[in-house]
Amino acid sequence: MEKSDNKHAIVTVAICFLIAVIEGLDIQAAGIAAAGIREDFGLDKSQLGVFFSAGILGLLPGALVGGRIADRIGRKKVLICSTAVFALFTLFTAWVNSFHSLLAVRFLAGAGLGAAMPILITLASEAVTPQNRGRAVGLMYCGMPVGAAILSLIATTDFGADWKNVFYLGGLLPIIVIPLMILLLPESKEYLKTKELAANTSAAEAAPQGSFKDLFNTENRMRTFCIWVSYFFTLMVVYIMLSWLPSLFTELGFTRKDGATAQFYFMVSATIGTIILGMLTDRWKKAYVIVLMYGGILAGLFALNGAGSLTQMYMASALVGAFVIGCQGVLYAFGGIVYPTEVRGTGVGVGSAVGRIGAMLGPAIAGQLLAAGFGAAGVISAAIPCIIISAIFMLLLVRRVPQ
Template sequence: MDQSGNKHAIITVGICFLIAVIEGMDIQAAGIAAAGIREYFGLDSSQLGIFFSTGILGLLPGALVGGRIADRIGRKAVLIWSVAIFAIFTLCTVWVNSFNTLLVVRFLAGAGLGAAMPILITLASEAVSVEKRGRAVGLMYCGMPVGAAILSLVASTEFGANWKNIFYLGGLLPIIVIPVMVWLLPESKEYLKAKSEVKTDGAVASVSQGSFKDLFNSKNLLQTLFIWVSYFFTLMVVYIMLSWLPSLFTELGFTRKEGATAQFYFMLSAAVGTIILGMLTDRWKKAYVIILMYGGILSGLLALNAADSLTQMYLASALVGAFVIGCQGVLYAFGGIVYPTEVRGTGVGVASAVGRIGAMLGPTIAGSLLTAGFGAAGVISAAIPCIVISAVFMLLLIRRI
C-alpha cells in the first residue's frame, strides 16, 4: 500500500476507533447510571430491566437500516448522521422527566449507535487490503472495551457519581468527534469504485446496488446463515458477561466492589485480546484462529466456575474478556471478508441485528436462571453450549471462503 493509502487507512481506522470507544462507554453507561436513574424516576426492578433492554432493542433497526443505506448513498454520510442521532438522544436522556419518554430517547439513541456499528466495520475493512482486514477491524473494535474501561474509571470519581454526568459525557463526546469526521474521514475507496465505473468512452455508469435478497442468493446463502448463527450465540454470551459479571461475582460470595474490579480486568484484557486475535486472523489459517478463540472462551468459562479465590476469579475474568470480546471483533472482521463490496454494509448490518437479538435474550435468560435458583455456576454452564454451536458454524463458514 502506498503512502497515500496508508494515511487513508490510519485516519479511517483511528476515527472508527474513537466511535467504538463511545459505543463502549454507552454499553457501560446504563449499568453505571442504573442506581441514580432508579431513584430519580422511582423505578422498580422490572422497569429498570425494561430500561436496559430498550437501548439494546434500538440497536436492531439501526443495524438493519444503517448498513443498507450506507451501501446506497455512502459510508461517511450515514456514519455522521448515525453518530449525530446517538449524541442528541443521549443528551436527551438527561432532560426527560417521565419513564416512557426515557424509554423513547434510549431506543432512539440505540438506533443511532446500531446504525453506526456495521458502517465502522465496513469502513475499517475497506480502508485496507484483504490481507489486513482482521487487524484493521481488531484495532478499530478494541475501542469498545477501552471505552467501557474508561467509563468504569470515571464512575469511581465524584464526577461519575452523578448519573446525569455519565450521559452528558456520552452525548458531548460524539458531538466533538462529528466535525473531525466531516473534515478528515475519507469515503471508502472500495465503495466509490463499486458505485461507478468509467466506460471506454469516458461515460460513468452506475453499478447495480446490492439488496437484502442478495444475501440469500446461491453464492451468499450458506455464508449468511452460518454467520448469523455465530453472531447470535456469540453475542448472547458477550452480553451475559457484560451485563451480569459483577452480579455473578456477588452470587459467588464476593463484594460488589470486587465484581466491578473484575469487570475492569475483563475490559482491559478484552482490548488486548481484540487486537491480537485480529492480527492472527490475517496471519494464521482461519480455522486455527476459530479454534483458539472459542477454546479460550470455554477455558475462561470453566475457570470462572472452578475458581475459589479472588485472584483466580480476576484471572478468569481477564481470560474470558480477552477471548469473548476479541471473538466478537473477529466475527465482525469475517463479516467484512465474507461479503462483496456492494452488499458488505447490508450483510454486516443484518448479521449485527441478528446478533443483537442474541444480545437481548442472553441477559434475560441469565436473569431467569438466577431467579430459578441455578446460581452463577448455572449461568456460566448454560453459556458453554452457545460457544460450541458458534465454533461449529464458524468452522463451516471458513470452509466456504
C-alpha cells in the first residue's frame, strides 16, 4: 500500500512539475518575444505594455474559476482542460495578424494557465501526507524558474531569434504532456474520499462543496484574509523583479547583456531556493521558515541597493531570486496546508487570483517610479514595505497552522 502511495505521489509531482516548467517558459516568453512583436505589429511602448498585461490579466478569471470547478468535478479533468486551452491559444499567438487578436489570445492563454496553477498546487499537496506538503509543492513549483531559465538560454540561440518560435515551443510542449496526464496522472485520493463521503451523505446533510462563501466561515475567515494579503504583496515584488530586473541593471549603468545574465542567475538560484524552502516548511516550525524567507528577501533587496560591482550585483540577484521565488512556492504550499480538502482548490485559486492583482500592479508601479525619476534604488526601496507587510500577515497565519 505504501509503495503504491509513493508511486502515486512521484507521478503526480513529476507531471505537475512539467506543467510548472511550461508556466516558467510562458512567464519569460512575453519579454523575450517583445522586440520581435513590437517590430512586426508596429507597436509603441504603451501598446507593448498592454500586451504584457493581457496575459497576466487572463490569469485572474482562470485562477478564480479553475480551483472552484476542480473542487466540484475533480482535479485531473480541469487540469487537462486548462492545459489544452493554454496550449491552443499559445499557438494562436504565433498566427494572429492584428494587435487586438494578439491581446485576445494572450488573455485566453493566461486564463488556461491561471486555472492550472491552483490545481497543480492542490494535486501536489494531496498526493503526499500532510507532513510532506511543503516539500511536494516546492519540488513541483521549482519547475517555474527551471522553465524560465531554459527559455532564457534558448533566447540566445538562432532558434530563439524568431519570436514566433518561442510561442510554438510554449504551445507544443503542453500538447505533448496532455497524453501523459490522461494516461498516467492519478486523481487526488483526498478528493475521491471527499466525493465518496458526500455521495454517502443525504442531500439534507450534505454541505456545499468548494463554495466561495466557505472561505469566510468562522474556521477559514482569518486564514483567507492573511493568505490574500501575503499573496498580494509578495507577488507584487515577485513580478517587479521578473519584469524589471534587466532594466534596473541598465538604469544602474550596466549593459543589457549584464541584466540578462543577472536574470539567469536569479532563476537558477530560485530553483534551488524553492526546493530548500519547501523542505524546510515540513521540517522546521512554520514561523522560522517565514522569518528566514522574508529576511532573505530583505537582505537581497538591500544588497541590490548597496552593490557596486557587477559581481556583487549578480550575487544580490541570485540572493533575491532564491528567496522571492522560493517564498512564492512556500505561500502556495501554505494554501494547501491551511485549507481543508473540500475548499482547498477554491482557497488556493482565489488566493492566487488576489496575488495576480498584485502581480499586475507591481510592474506598473515600478514603471511609474522610474518615469518619475526615482531610479532603480527607488523601485527596490518601494518593494521593502511590501515584504514587511507580507511577513507580518504570514506570521499571524502560522499561529493557526499546526507546527
